[in-house]
Amino acid sequence: MHTEILEEVICYHCGDECPETPIIHQDKTFCCHGCEQVYELLNENHLDAYYSCDLNPGISPTDKNFDFLNNKAFRDRLITFSNADFSKVSFHLPAIHCRSCLYLLENLQKVNPQIIKTSLNFGKKDLTVWFKEDQLSLGALATLIASLGYEPHISNAEERPQNKDQKKLFLKLGIAGFCAGNAMLFSFPEYLGIDDGSLQALFGYLNLALGSVAVFYSGSDYFSQVYAHLKLRKMTIELPILLGILVGYGRSVFEILSHTGAGYIDSVSGLIFFLLIGKWFQQKSFDFLSFERNYKAYFPLVVTRMANGKEEIAPLEEIQVGDRLLIRNQEIIPADAYLLKGQSQMDYSFVTGESELIPIQAGQSIYAGGKHLGESIEIQLSKELNQSHLTQLWEQQAFKDPHHKTENWENFANNVGMYFTGILLSLATAAGIYWYNVDPSRWSNAVVSILVIACPCALAVSYPFALGHGIRWLAKFHFFVKDIQTFERMAQVDTLVFDKTGTLTLQSQQEPSVHFNREVTDKEWNAIYSLVYQSTHPLSKQAKKFLQQRSLIAFSEFKEHSGKGLEATFDDLFVQIGSAKYTLNKLDLPEGFISSETRLFVSINQEPIGFIEFPWENRPGIEAMLHSLRHQYEVHLISGDKKEHAAHLLDWFEDQNHVKFECSPLDKMEYIQALQKQGKIVAMIGDGLNDAGALKQAAVGIAVSDDHLHFTPSSDAILKGSELPHLGEFLNYSKFGLQLIKASFLLSLVYNGFGLSYAIQGNLYPLIAAILMPINSISMLVIATWGMNWKGQALNRFKIRLKAE
Known part of the structure; x- marks a missing residue:
């Protein structure tokens, strides 16, 4: 196997593996003509430095046409400025990934002189272009960018509004940092033991002002969260943190106003600053991926509407009940409708998971989400887009309630907080009462020291940093996790549910095997090829590809029998293809196998x-992965296909009760709900719109996609298809992350135990407690960061070793 790796030929442009017969141009190998053309374009325009920035930096280009953007509705939505000289537009380009992308996209004016200049925001993957719209249309500009491998992302779904909460967090974080830095500056005289009464008082008041802003503005979220949880009679980790902050701040106010000390404003402000950094790290996600999608995201941006016998391009949001639409081969039906003209083989696998084609005749209903195969047809809409049959899935509670995954789930930090708060308050109260009766001069020091030193800030800081680093490492392996809550839920999963088609199985690239009981002449082969050429059925398409070196010959009396097969006469040959029963092939097959997707029967x-x-x-x-996962998880399979279509998969599942076929999207969601009612923590792994409900309902929904920048259903995580066999390692990594947090918290308790032993005796001054607290937090942060990076590097080495073997 080492030899195969060494002999692997990769594309000079995009780095993908080339086919057996790669394209050779100027002594360079290319996987497709698209990559070759992009190379030629860059070379002709003296932009070949693109390849010197990074090794194999390119993205395979697309031939998608964006002329629909010239429609006024789209043009007005995208153009941000326009005058007689130039127009300005911004595109989101998810494929941007390296320095070469930056070099090329900021030199587009060399590719097309009608482009005046460009500006790229690399972090947000947004490209702003100034261009001469009277000479280069918006659609042509987008098509040019797509032809270079950077297809613009133009979504039909409602875009999420700008995250105001994140902006507020950044503002609070900046103010907390300002307050902490200046409080430390004003505390330097205290640190150095300089005694100047007038300056000491002034610096104390300035610190008090800074601390008040830090506590009551930057730390305001802790007040609101604690209040909301107390109303629900819940104690979370935020309560002891807030107590530590308020006690430190209150003691500082007393000392500064009474001129008995300098207070601890620097430590309190610094603590809030570090906590907010943890929150920012916790919220940081992948802006170039879409984890939330509704049904509109899967439909075309524009449709062809028939008006007065003429075709016109119309944005999807403008279509209404009664409109007539022209649907061409491979196009998706945008809303429930009736077929007016033509015949259709409708592929509903996108919606139901069932891959058999459904024949539709004029007058019959067609449902939204189906893909039309065959000649152009004309349909008339019977329902609004948001009232179609498909949208019933989005009426389920899982889609309506944004908090349905978390309302019955508590993370480790909050579980700890529930017990920790009670113990901490009891300990502080008992110590305060004891010293108030024994030695009143010690009770305040004892209470303040206990509440400050036992503040679980170490957990609040290490928790987001550890899991955040875990998300970052998984992203390197093309496993994109939405947030740290998802990462933690992954660690707690005990049941895995897989979809079949597109997830465990793919369209075969192997040569079909021929099982004929006699020799077939060239004319007979040509007749079979000519017959399958007329069909859009998946099996016929595969047969056409298999027989593509054959010749088409004329035929007569062509007939198609819905659900059975095709027949035609070729001079003296009468050829039938289709099911075993239709072609009179009497084989020992299980009942129902006549509709099998894997065998095309022939009769001459x-x-x-x-x-x-x-x-x-x-x-x-996949097989090794499933066998491995069965030792740690309860593994299930749900599919929209018939049982006979996946009989070969049954051996991979230990319990046949864990396998269910012919499932609709609602059936899949209800299957997940049934497992959850049994107390299972379920992860659903699927790939299509028909899995969207199950992905949404599960504690963790993992969307498998071979192109994560384009199609992915609503999910909590997106996994590149080629990385699916490593799912077990990724789940184990999430378990390690949670174990690391628990271990660091236990270590923190031991650390605090020494401090508490002095605090309870009233011998630990609050100043020492305020110093120990941030040291504890920083040490836990270092442990969490080092541990996740160490394990991530070990996972990377493991993957490299597997590839080499």
Whole structure:
């Protein structure tokens, strides 16, 4: 296997593996003509320095046409400024990933002189272009950028409003940092033991002002969160943190106003600053990915509407009930409708998961989300887009309630907070009462020291940093986790539910096997090829690809029998293809196998001659992954296909009760709900719109996608298809992260135990407690960061070793 790796030929432009016969141009290898054309374009415009910035930096280009952007509705939405000389537009380009992208996109004016200049925001992956719109249309500009491999992301779904909460967090973080830095500056005389009464008082008042802003503005979220939780009679980790902050601040106010000390404003402000950094790290996510999608995200941006017998391009949001639409081959039906003209083979696998084609005749209903295969058809809309059959999935509670995943789930920090708060308050109260009766001069020092030193700030800081680093490492392996709450839920999962088609299995790339009971002449092969050429059925498409070196010959009396097969006469040959029953092939097959997706039966002159078998292709490493996962998890399979279509998968699942076929999207969601009612913590792994409900309902929804920058259903995480065999390692990594947090918290308790032993005796001054607290937090942060990085590097080495083997 080492030899195969060494002989692997990669594309000079994009770095992907080339086919067996790569394209050679100027002594360079390319995987496709698209990559070759991009190379030629860059070379002709003296932009070949693009390849010197990074090794194989390119992205495979797309031939998608964006002329629909010239429609006024889209043009007005995208153009941010326009005058007689130039127009300005911003595109979101998810494929941006390296320095070469920056170099190329900021030199687009060399590719097309109608582009005046460009500016790239690398972090947000946004490209701003100034161009001469009278000479280069908006659609042509977008098409040019897409042809270079940076397809603009133009979504039909409602875009999320700018995150105001994140802006507020940044403002609070900045103010807390300002207050902490200046409080330390004003505390330097105290640190150095300089005694100047007038300056000491002035600096004390300035510190008090800074501390008040830090506590009551930057730390305001802790007040609101604690209040909300107390109303629900819940104690979380925020309560002891807030107590520590208020006690430190209150003691500082007393000392500064009474001129008995300098207070601890610097420590309190610094603590709030570090806590807010943890919150920012916790909220940081992948802006270039879309984890939240509704049904509109899957539909085309524009449709072809028939008006007065003429075709016109219309934005999807403008269509209404009664409109007539022209639907071409491979286009998706945007709303429930009736078929007016033509015939359709409708592929509803996008919605139901069932991959068999449904024949539709004029007058019959067509449902939103179906993909039309065949000649152009004309439909008339019967329902609004948001009232279609497909949208019933988004009426479920899982889609309506944004907090449904967390309302019945408590993270480790809050579980600890519930017990920790009670113990801490009891300890402080008992110490205060004891010293108030024994030695009143010690009770305040004892209470303040206990509340400050036992503040679980170490957990509040290490928790987001550890899990945040875990998310960062998983992203390196093309596993994009939405947030740290998802990362923690992954660690607690005990049940895995897999979809089949597109997740465990793919369209086979292997050569089909021919099982004929006699020799077939060239003319007969040509007749079979000519017949399958007329069909859009998946099996016919695979057969057409298999027989593509054959010749088309004329035929007559062509007929299609819905759900059975095709037939036609070729001079002296009468050829039938389809199911075993239709072609009179009598084989020992289980009942229902006549609709199998894997065998195309053939009959010539009513003589059954056998079948061509098109095997399923399982993702490499899937079988080993499932066997491994069965030792740690309860593993299930749910699919929209019939049982006979996946009989070969049954051996991979230990309990046949864990396998269910012919599931609709609602069936899949209800299957997850049933497992959750049994107390299971479920992760759903799927790939299509038909899995969206199950992904949303599960504690963790993992969308598997071979192109994560484009199609992904609503989910908590996005996993590149080629990385699916490593799912077990990724889940174990999340478990390690949670164990690391628990270990660091226990270590923190031991650390605080020494301080508390002095605090309870009233011998630990609050100043010492205020120093020990940040030292504890920083040490836990270092442990969390080092541990996750160490484990992430070990996971990376493990993957490299597997690839080498």
